[in-house]
Amino acid sequence: MGRSPCCDKVGLKKGPWTPEEDEKLLAYIQEHGHGSWRALPSKAGLQRCGKSCRLRWINYLRPDIKRGKFTLQEEQTIIQLHALLGNRWSAIATHLSKRTDNEIKNYWNTHLKKRLIKMGIDPVSHKPKNDTLLSNDGHFKSTANLSHMAQWESARLEAEARLVKQSKVCSLTSTFGPPSSSRHLEIHNKAWNGILDNGNGIGDSESSSSTLSTNRLKDNPSSFYELVVGGSNEESLHEEYEVVPEYKDQKNGMGQGVNEMTIPTIDDNTWTTEPLQSSNDNDQHVPNGNFLEHFTDLLLCSKNSFSDRCSLTRSDNNSDVDLVCNDKNDRPTHEIIDDCYEDKNKIYWDNILNMANASPSNHPMF
DNA sequence: AAGGCTATCAACCGCGCGCGC
DNA sequence: TGCGCGCGCGGTTGATAGCCT
Numbered sequence: 001m002g003r004s005p006c007c008d009k010v011g012l013k014k015g016p017w018t019p020e021e022d023e024k025l026l027a028y029i030q031e032h033g034h035g036s037w038r039a040l041p042s043k044a045g046l047q048r049c050g051k052s053c054r055l056r057w058i059n060y061l062r063p064d065i066k067r068g069k070f071t072l073q074e075e076q077t078i079i080q081l082h083a084l085l086g087n088r089w090s091a092i093a094t095h096l097s098k099r100t101d102n103e104i105k106n107y108w109n110t111h112l113k114k115r116l117i118k119m120g121i122d123p124v125s126h127k128p129k130n131d132t133l134l135s136n137d138g139h140f141k142s143t144a145n146l147s148h149m150a151q152w153e154s155a156r157l158e159a160e161a162r163l164v165k166q167s168k169v170c171s172l173t174s175t176f177g178p179p180s181s182s183r184h185l186e187i188h189n190k191a192w193n194g195i196l197d198n199g200n201g202i203g204d205s206e207s208s209s210s211t212l213s214t215n216r217l218k219d220n221p222s223s224f225y226e227l228v229v230g231g232s233n234e235e236s237l238h239e240e241y242e243v244v245p246e247y248k249d250q251k252n253g254m255g256q257g258v259n260e261m262t263i264p265t266i267d268d269n270t271w272t273t274e275p276l277q278s279s280n281d282n283d284q285h286v287p288n289g290n291f292l293e294h295f296t297d298l299l300l301c302s303k304n305s306f307s308d309r310c311s312l313t314r315s316d317n318n319s320d321v322d323l324v325c326n327d328k329n330d331r332p333t334h335e336i337i338d339d340c341y342e343d344k345n346k347i348y349w350d351n352i353l354n355m356a357n358a359s360p361s362n363h364p365m366f
Numbered sequence: 367a368a369g370g371c372t373a374t375c376a377a378c379c380g381c382g383c384g385c386g387c
Numbered sequence: 388t389g390c391g392c393g394c395g396c397g398g399t400t401g402a403t404a405g406c407c408t
Contacts, residue, residue, distance in 0.1 A: 016376070016402080038393065054394080055377065090396060105397075106375050371407075378400070387390090 013047045017056055021046060025053055026061050059102045066098035070107055078104060079112060083126040 013021075028044035034057060037050035046053060059065075070078075074096055081092045089101035089108075096104060113123040121128055 014378075036393075050393085051379090051395095052377075058395095059376075087397065101396075102376080110374055369408090371405105373405080374403085376400105376402090379398085380396105381398100382394105382396085384392105384394090386392090 011047065012041075012049050012052075014052070017060075021048070022056070022061060025056060029057060029061075055102075059100045062100075064098055065100060067103075070099075070111075074099065075112060078108060079116070079126075082108065082112075082123075 017025075024044050024046055028040065032043070034040055034054070037054045040046075040050055040053050041048050044053070048056075077096055078092060081095055085091050087105075089105045093099055093101040093104050116123040116126070
């Protein structure tokens with residue numbers, strides 16, 4: 001038996017939506033919600049099929065849609081997620097709040113894909129096309145890097161999905177702060193050390209051969225995060241992810257004429273002071289965070305203007321460091337940091353290529 | 367100025383999955 | 388267990404604006 005059409009095609013309008021149609025759809029959904037898309041058009045007085053209405057709502061009329069130019073940060077996230085998830089636009093869209101999968105897909109096809117091709121990177125595999133990248137043993141070093149990163153991120157995404165599930169049970173009501181508690185820092189340090197673990201268990205950061213435990217991740221990806229945070233039950237979640245209520249004040253106080261602030265440290269200065277963000281506004285207690293941004297920072301390595309203008313001093317007996325910004329004009333810290341980010345943006349694309357060309361042994365992550 | 371080409375993005379189409387019966 | 392329905396997703400198309408010759 002053939003598939004029945006989603007709606008009666010006879011007499012239904014196709015093509016661009018008129019403002020009147022938009023108004024009707026918007027008014028109906030605002031009053032009644034969309035309910036069944038199939039039934040919506042007739043109820044709303046529209047000569048459209050339900051699918052068309054759904055699409056129009058999701059991609060255009062929804063009030064929480066962000067339109068306009070993609071920011072560099074968004075571009076970075078799209079590229080990173082595409083490398084990990086492929087053409088799973090809806091999955092990618094969940095990590096970019098207020099952007100639709102259609103918009104991301106279009107942006108990828110019209111901008112990012114072409115840019116990667118131009119740079120000699122295959123947009124499908126995200127592998128460099130250049131044969132000169134072959135290492136002595138005949139393997140793509142950078143490809144292996146990305147592959148390892150992908151496996152790690154896949155494991156993280158799975159773990160995150162689990163945490164979302166669990167967090168609904170936990171019903172934590174507060175948002176998370178940055179890893180400012182020593183315990184929180186320890187977790188993240190463990191995570192990164194875990195990446196570097198050579199199969200002998202978490203925490204062997206001294207291991208000279210820094211290879212990802214890819215087999216372990218492959219066998220049981222979700223176990224990795226569980227291992228890192230020391231358990232997956234409700235208690236451990238409460239224990240591990242401490243609420244940091246004073247964080248907001250700490251952040252707001254940044255750069256108000258005082259060119260010094262305290263930031264947490266992970267392994268080096270690759271962590272940022274931005275709060276952990278949720279991938280979903282409804283799941284604010286889910287630790288998702290600036291992990292991808294963190295990845296990007298790793299890609300950028302430490303050779304940026306930040307290190308030229310700021311220095312980090314470790315405090316005694318704790319894991320925090322003091323960030324001291326040196327500016328001739330005594331500008332506030334946040335302005336200096338803004339400058340650094342601007343510089344960072346300029347070299348972003350260069351660095352992607354550089355990373356692809358670089359040997360993994362040169363990077364702290366590998 | 368006009369025709370052709372390219373880029374962009376809204377919208378369509380078909381497939382697959384999940385759910386209820 | 389199988390089937391149909393509704394929905395969501397990803398690939399593709401088509402209209403149009405902007406640029407180039």
